Amino acid sequence: xxKLLQLLERDCTLTHEELAAMTGMTAEAVGEAVRQxxxxxxxxxxxxxxxxxxxxxxxxxALIEVKVTPQRGEGFDRxxxxxxxYDEVESVYLMSGAFDLTVIISGxxxxxxxxxxGEKLATIEDVxxxxxxxxxHKYKENHLIFxxxxxxxxxxxxx
Amino acid sequence: xxxxDKILCGRIKNVPPSGIRKYFDLLSGMEGGxxxxxxxxxxxxxxxxxxxxxxxxxxxxxxxxxxxxxxxxRSAISQYLKRRFDLEYTAVGQIIVTVGGSExxxxxxxCMLEPGDEVIIPTPSFVCYGPLVSMAHGVPVYVETKxxxxxxxxxxxxxxxxxxxxxxxVLPFPCNPTGGVMERADLEALAEVLRGTDIMVVSDEIYAExxxxxxxxxxxxxxxxxxxxxxxxxxxxxxxxxxxxLGYLCGPKELIAAMTKLHQYGIMSAPTTSQxxxxxxxxxxxxxxxxxxxxxxxxxxFLVDGFRKLGLSCFEPRGAxxxxxxxxxxxxxSEEFCDRFLTQEHVAVIPGSAFGPGGEGxxxxxxxxxxxxxxEALCRLERFLKSxxxx
Numbered sequence: 267x268x269k270l271l272q273l274l275e276r277d278c279t280l281t282h283e284e285l286a287a288m289t290g291m292t293a294e295a296v297g298e299a300v301r302q303x304x305x306x307x308x309x310x311x312x313x314x315x316x317x318x319x320x321x322x323x324x325x326x327x328a329l330i331e332v333k334v335t336p337q338r339g340e341g342f343d344r345x346x347x348x349x350x351x352y353d354e355v356e357s358v359y360l361m362s363g364a365f366d367l368t369v370i371i372s373g374x375x376x377x378x379x380x381x382x383x384g385e386k387l388a389t390i391e392d393v394x395x396x397x398x399x400x401x402x403h404k405y406k407e408n409h410l411i412f413x414x415x416x417x418x419x420x421x422x423x424x425x
Numbered sequence: 426x427x428x429x430d431k432i433l434c435g436r437i438k439n440v441p442p443s444g445i446r447k448y449f450d451l452l453s454g455m456e457g458g459x460x461x462x463x464x465x466x467x468x469x470x471x472x473x474x475x476x477x478x479x480x481x482x483x484x485x486x487x488x489x490x491x492x493x494x495x496x497x498x499r500s501a502i503s504q505y506l507k508r509r510f511d512l513e514y515t516a517v518g519q520i521i522v523t524v525g526g527s528e529x530x531x532x533x534x535x536c537m538l539e540p541g542d543e544v545i546i547p548t549p550s551f552v553c554y555g556p557l558v559s560m561a562h563g564v565p566v567y568v569e570t571k572x573x574x575x576x577x578x579x580x581x582x583x584x585x586x587x588x589x590x591x592x593x594x595v596l597p598f599p600c601n602p603t604g605g606v607m608e609r610a611d612l613e614a615l616a617e618v619l620r621g622t623d624i625m626v627v628s629d630e631i632y633a634e635x636x637x638x639x640x641x642x643x644x645x646x647x648x649x650x651x652x653x654x655x656x657x658x659x660x661x662x663x664x665x666x667x668x669x670x671l672g673y674l675c676g677p678k679e680l681i682a683a684m685t686k687l688h689q690y691g692i693m694s695a696p697t698t699s700q701x702x703x704x705x706x707x708x709x710x711x712x713x714x715x716x717x718x719x720x721x722x723x724x725x726x727f728l729v730d731g732f733r734k735l736g737l738s739c740f741e742p743r744g745a746x747x748x749x750x751x752x753x754x755x756x757x758x759s760e761e762f763c764d765r766f767l768t769q770e771h772v773a774v775i776p777g778s779a780f781g782p783g784g785e786g787x788x789x790x791x792x793x794x795x796x797x798x799x800x801e802a803l804c805r806l807e808r809f810l811k812s813x814x815x816x
Contacts, residue, residue: 288723
């Protein structure tokens with residue numbers, strides 16, 4: 267069954283009919299499996315990967331290392347929850363090593379992101395320190411390369 | 426004025442031009458054209474393999490290699506064949522690294538054939554066997570494989586084609602363009618015919634890694650057939666390395682020695698950069714093969730299912746990356762079908778007739794293409810088939 271998830275992870279625009287043909291299932295069975303995965307939140311969502319640099323829209327992404335004091339009985343979960351509730355927060359990961367949480371934030375401007383970190387993130391109780399790294403350029407995300415790939419022009423045709 | 430027609434030898438003049446090229450020439454001038462015609466993987470060579478090639482250049486490894494290939498590569502091939510196909514070939518003496526599987530085939534024919542010697546070639550199959558045999562002064566003897574036999578070569582067909590002049594039989598399995606495969610029992614039936622004869626098997630196993638639902642078996646795996654078999658294989662299809670031009674030949678050491686002699690005069694040694702990349706492919710590339718195969722398998726099922734839903738009968742291909750649907754129900758010849766499909770819908774597929782006797786009535790569609798292209802091609806095929814009904 268992970269076959270279906272693998273195919274969707276690679277390309278979520280595949281229709282149930284296409285998935286059915288590719289896996290040897292019926293389209294109905296695919297639909298049922300997908301609904302169940304969605305219900306169980308194994309499948310969380312379907313998103314496009316956009317290169318905003320090619321548009322007029324300004325976009326800034328920052329990766330923030332956050333140090334926190336874990337809470338008794340709750341560990342890091344409660345503090346992570348308080349952070350991920352913000353719309354500006356794209357991702358939150360619990361890390362091993364020198365800091366505790368990686369928080370990825372997107373905003374429209376540098377100022378907007380800086381404001382969020384200074385006013386909202388750093389002021390959360392139990393956050394003991396932050397280090398903000400602005401992302402200058404995206405090369406690859408979710409296995410997708412942003413730069414236009416050149417293709418070999420002249421190809422063999424005879425075989 | 427020179428009359429070059431008198432300069433050229435008859436053998437090359439008699440080789441017919443490929444009937445495929447025109448489809449690509451036409452397609453290249455078309456907006457939004459889709460090609461299911463090309464017979465090569467659509468993946469770029471995995472990065473770690475490319476990187477190994479680049480690294481060898483950085484280190485300055487730009488000299489010739491030994492004629493038979495780098496010894497590390499031949500060892501890697503030897504281990505690979507044991508690991509993946511249970512074949513035993515010693516790195517020294519039984520393996521030669523060639524410029525693609527094609528050179529391997531050429532060497533095999535030229536080292537074995539006396540003028541007039543016959544080579545049995547099952548068709549429909551890859552277009553190079555006949556011309557290579559002819560250029561080696563041999564006589565190609567075509568035998569048809571049939572959809573009802575799942576495009577396998579049957580012992581009856583083989584037996585009926587054997588004459589006192591038969592020197593070799595080509596086994597092009599998994600087969601381009603049909604997707605047919607030979608399982609152990611099928612090979613065993615052919616082996617029954619061949620044991621006790623002096624007929625050699627030239628086993629073109631370039632698609633051996635691309636089988637669906639079963640592992641490839643080589644004729645060389647069978648008792649008393651190891652000594653009668655030359656295995657031709659390469660890196661192009663398994664590792665998506667077509668442009669690196671690298672293949673290999675394995676067989677009895679007496680034959681490999683002769684082939685190495687010819688190779689050293691004609692080629693010297695296979696490209697050095699490619700050989701270093703290939704060592705990496707064999708050492709760490711099994712996962713790449715599995716990944717690509719899985720991808721092909723999904724597309725294969727999708728395309729076969731698509732043809733069948735549109736009413737074209739389609740043999741389920743079990744190897745390589747081609748489908749070979751039957752288009753007789755349209756009333757068109759395979760060439761008419763391909764011409765009109767390309768002109769009307771800008772999709773290139775190849776007429777089965779280009780692959781020798783038995784190919785008429787079929788077309789070859791390659792599924793080494795993106796799912797988007799395959800889905801779009803099927804949409805256009807539906808429209809095309811409807812247009813045929815209404816006229």
